[in-house]
Amino acid sequence: MSNYVINHLKELESEAIFVIREIAAQFENPVLLFSGGKDSILLTHLAKKAFFPAKIPFPLVHIDTGHNFPETIAFRDQLVEKLGVKLIVGSVQESIDKGRAKEETGADASRNSLQIVSLLDAIEEYKVDAAMGGARRDEEKARAKERFFSHRDEFGQWDPKNQRPELWNLFNGRKNYGEHFRVFPISNWTEMDVWEYIKLENIDLPSLYFSHQRDCVVRDGVILANSEFIKLKENEEVVNMTIRYRTCGDMPITGAVESEADNLDKIIEEIATTRTTERGGRADDKRAETAMEDRKKQGYF
Amino acid sequence: MDYQDIELLRFTTAGSVDDGKSTLIGRLLYDSKSIFQDQLDAVEESSKSKGFDYVDLSLLTDGLKSEREQGITIDVAYRYFATPKRKFIIADTPGHIQYTRNMVTGASTANLAIILIDARKGMLEQTHRHAFIASLLRIPHAIVCINKMDLVDYSEETYNTIVSDFKSFSSKLGIKDIQFIPISALNGDNVVNRSENMDWYQGSTLMYHLETVHISSDHNLVDCRFPIQSVIRPHTLENQDYRGFAGRIDGGVFKPGDKVKSLPSGFVSTIKTIELNGEQISEAFAPMSVTMTLEDEIDNSRGDMIVRENNVPEISQDLEVLVTWMSTKPIQARTKVVIKHTTNESIGMVKELKYKIDINTLHRIEGIDRLEMNDIARMSIRTAKPVFYDAYKKNRQTGSIIIIDEQTNETIGAGMII
Ligand SMILES: Nc1nc2c(ncn2[C@@H]2O[C@H](COP(=O)(O)OP(=O)(O)OP(=O)(O)O)[C@@H](O)[C@H]2O)c(=O)[nH]1
Ligand SMILES: [Mg+2]
Numbered sequence: 209m210s211n212y213v214i215n216h217l218k219e220l221e222s223e224a225i226f227v228i229r230e231i232a233a234q235f236e237n238p239v240l241l242f243s244g245g246k247d248s249i250l251l252t253h254l255a256k257k258a259f260f261p262a263k264i265p266f267p268l269v270h271i272d273t274g275h276n277f278p279e280t281i282a283f284r285d286q287l288v289e290k291l292g293v294k295l296i297v298g299s300v301q302e303s304i305d306k307g308r309a310k311e312e313t314g315a316d317a318s319r320n321s322l323q324i325v326s327l328l329d330a331i332e333e334y335k336v337d338a339a340m341g342g343a344r345r346d347e348e349k350a351r352a353k354e355r356f357f358s359h360r361d362e363f364g365q366w367d368p369k370n371q372r373p374e375l376w377n378l379f380n381g382r383k384n385y386g387e388h389f390r391v392f393p394i395s396n397w398t399e400m401d402v403w404e405y406i407k408l409e410n411i412d413l414p415s416l417y418f419s420h421q422r423d424c425v426v427r428d429g430v431i432l433a434n435s436e437f438i439k440l441k442e443n444e445e446v447v448n449m450t451i452r453y454r455t456c457g458d459m460p461i462t463g464a465v466e467s468e469a470d471n472l473d474k475i476i477e478e479i480a481t482t483r484t485t486e487r488g489g490r491a492d493d494k495r496a497e498t499a500m501e502d503r504k505k506q507g508y509f
Numbered sequence: 510m511d512y513q514d515i516e517l518l519r520f521t522t523a524g525s526v527d528d529g530k531s532t533l534i535g536r537l538l539y540d541s542k543s544i545f546q547d548q549l550d551a552v553e554e555s556s557k558s559k560g561f562d563y564v565d566l567s568l569l570t571d572g573l574k575s576e577r578e579q580g581i582t583i584d585v586a587y588r589y590f591a592t593p594k595r596k597f598i599i600a601d602t603p604g605h606i607q608y609t610r611n612m613v614t615g616a617s618t619a620n621l622a623i624i625l626i627d628a629r630k631g632m633l634e635q636t637h638r639h640a641f642i643a644s645l646l647r648i649p650h651a652i653v654c655i656n657k658m659d660l661v662d663y664s665e666e667t668y669n670t671i672v673s674d675f676k677s678f679s680s681k682l683g684i685k686d687i688q689f690i691p692i693s694a695l696n697g698d699n700v701v702n703r704s705e706n707m708d709w710y711q712g713s714t715l716m717y718h719l720e721t722v723h724i725s726s727d728h729n730l731v732d733c734r735f736p737i738q739s740v741i742r743p744h745t746l747e748n749q750d751y752r753g754f755a756g757r758i759d760g761g762v763f764k765p766g767d768k769v770k771s772l773p774s775g776f777v778s779t780i781k782t783i784e785l786n787g788e789q790i791s792e793a794f795a796p797m798s799v800t801m802t803l804e805d806e807i808d809n810s811r812g813d814m815i816v817r818e819n820n821v822p823e824i825s826q827d828l829e830v831l832v833t834w835m836s837t838k839p840i841q842a843r844t845k846v847v848i849k850h851t852t853n854e855s856i857g858m859v860k861e862l863k864y865k866i867d868i869n870t871l872h873r874i875e876g877i878d879r880l881e882m883n884d885i886a887r888m889s890i891r892t893a894k895p896v897f898y899d900a901y902k903k904n905r906q907t908g909s910i911i912i913i914d915e916q917t918n919e920t921i922g923a924g925m926i927i
Binding site: 212213214215216218219220221222223225226229230232233256257258259260261262263345346348349350352353355368369371372373374375376377378380382383384395396398400482483484485498501502 | 514516545546547569570572577583585589591596610613614618730741744748751753755756762786787798800835847850851852911913918919920923
């Protein structure tokens with residue numbers, strides 16, 4: 209009988225596909241929040257597997273901060289084209305122009321928290337009742353607390369002290385008018401699982417994840433890509449470095465790592481020996497001890 | 510061993526408030542070198558700013574603001590680590606009675622429970638409650654860690670007393686495999702490394718147990734159960750007649766060519782293909798997610814179940830269940846509720862409250878007229894349509910239900926079908 213076991217990657221895959229199918233079955237207007245990072249690319253890949261040979265039965269939503277890596281946008285457009293799925297873009301610039309969101313000022317200004325406004329606007333406009341995302345519990349201590357089916361009140365808020373119990377694989381997606389759910393099918397995956405699976409399944413990724421040369425600025429120990437979105441401070445200089453990214457958020461806040469890893473095997477080897485978390489380079493998490501929890505309560509991804 | 514081929518063990522912590530569950534998980538992560546430098550720096554920083562003279566490892570899992578302020582766990586934290594032997598998913602659950610439902614959440618998917626007991630305090634009501642819940646949920650393995658041995662001079666006598674107390678309680682529970690280990694979560698004795706303070710203990714460390722406990726498939730491989738999640742109909746020219754049934758196998762082994770029966774229709778057909786993403790699968794078993802096609806055009810939809818012709822589950826509108834009650838709002842007989850079972854949902858009615866269980870003595874209290882939050886009780890439920898189920902002890906998936914409040918949509922009860 210001992211033959212009838214599946215390895216842990218297959219078990220995680222199976223769990224994620226089960227959850228994605230539950231979302232499609234339990235909700236009327238689900239969407240997949242596509243950031244362009246490896247986790248949302250993985251999620252899209254799993255969604256494709258879940259419904260094959262049919263197409264993915266929900267649109268991808270991208271909240272465009274206007275500060276994206278150009279590689280991310282190019283990759284997104286190709287993927288959408290290949291899968292034949294609908295893409296909805298929620299624009300932070302538009303939210304700013306409409307006066308719904310206010311741009312931060314100063315050298316460390318970021319549009320990270322402004323995404324909340326555009327995201328909640330998009331959810332309202334398209335009457336989204338479930339937004340699935342590629343967040344993983346191992347990323348961050350507040351995320352470690354999140355359910356698979358995470359309930360949001362009519363203001364899009366998360367109440368971490370009063371979450372619904374979630375038992376076995378019986379996901380309760382029932383809700384009252386105006387409320388919605390955030391759902392996280394790859395909750396139980398670690399960074400290592402993601403890379404191992406990407407290798408196993410041969411999933412395409414943007415070139416950002418692989419070692420390359422880039423002009424960078426080192427700020428507070430974080431390596432940032434030099435771009436039009438960054439204002440150099442005094443004493444800061446631009447250096448050309450050999451880097452890659454472990455996560456991809458906005459250009460001005462996503463830290464790179466110095467790395468020669470230019471293929472999946474080398475990346476996996478690098479992750480096995482690394483001593484910092486992947487979000488260790490995210491300036492958005494460094495603002496306060498509970499920065500992630502605070503943003504999540506308001507409706508962040 | 511190849512990382513891709515290691516097994517997955519899901520375990521949960523259990524025990525009373527402040528017994529050291531989160532500290533133990535922190536210690537386990539720390540000593541197995543699964544903590545990253547930036548996480549450790551952050552925890553050292555906040556321990557210092559709180560004025561502690563040691564690093565509070567519970568801060569590694571107590572991630573919410575209110576948890577860190579109060580020094581208790583409120584909701585489950587999921588943590589992950591891998592050794593060359595296994596990959597682990599940990600659910601660190603709260604000990605406080607008010608958050609018992611979060612403990613049940615973390616424990617419902619576990620195949621092993623670490624039950625902590627503070628050596629100074631021995632068994633408390635919450636120890637009873639959590640051990641009982643672990644047995645109700647049929648978690649097959651338990652490791653009882655007698656913690657804070659550093660505070661009782663590493664006394665063998667104290668340890669032995671607690672072990673025998675636990676054994677006399679657990680003899681009524683029916684957990685098959687129970688191990689006992691004296692530890693200090695704070696200092697790391699017998700967690701990953703052997704203790705130098707307890708020569709009298711000859712057993713192995715917690716980590717050794719976790720890496721070696723025998724977890725051959727805890728799934729049912731005999732009774733074939735495939736609840737349908739949805740029907741895949743591509744509506745494309747090349748796949749015009751394709752009808753695939755999407756779902757996850759909950760029991761048994763399915764193969765193409767097998768004669769199967771659809772419930773509730775009772776129609777019989779033969780499995781044509783089992784596939785995922787177009788790849789053919791020769792044998793499908795729990796917990797695999799697959800898409801199944803049948804030889805005949807059968808009108809199946811979500812909530813239906815595909816089983817073997819000569820091995821069908823119970824089919825009934827009357828369920829006898831053991832429940833843990835999770836709502837602050839008490840429930841009485843004759844209350845209308847929503848029942849969720851596999852991929853099926855039905856209106857239901859709580860017909861009768863039979864008895865609840867005294868958590869300390871495990872005696873039945875009969876003649877009750879309501880259930881309060883955290884009660885564990887037996888009730889009968891009548892559903893509006895037939896449910897296809899197995900007893901929970903036979904299959905954790907097809908034997909479990911959740912009870913949902915019709916008005917608030919909250920999950921208010923977890924039920925195990927008898
Ligand atoms: N001396 C000593 N103190 C310990 C030990 N383990 C835990 N503690 C302390 O006990 C207190 C409670 O520890 P936690 O790990 O937060 O307890 P818990 O079981 O997770 O508590 P809840 O999650 O709120 O139920 C903390 O102050 C720990 O430092 C131990 O082995 N020895
Ligand atoms: Mg705790």
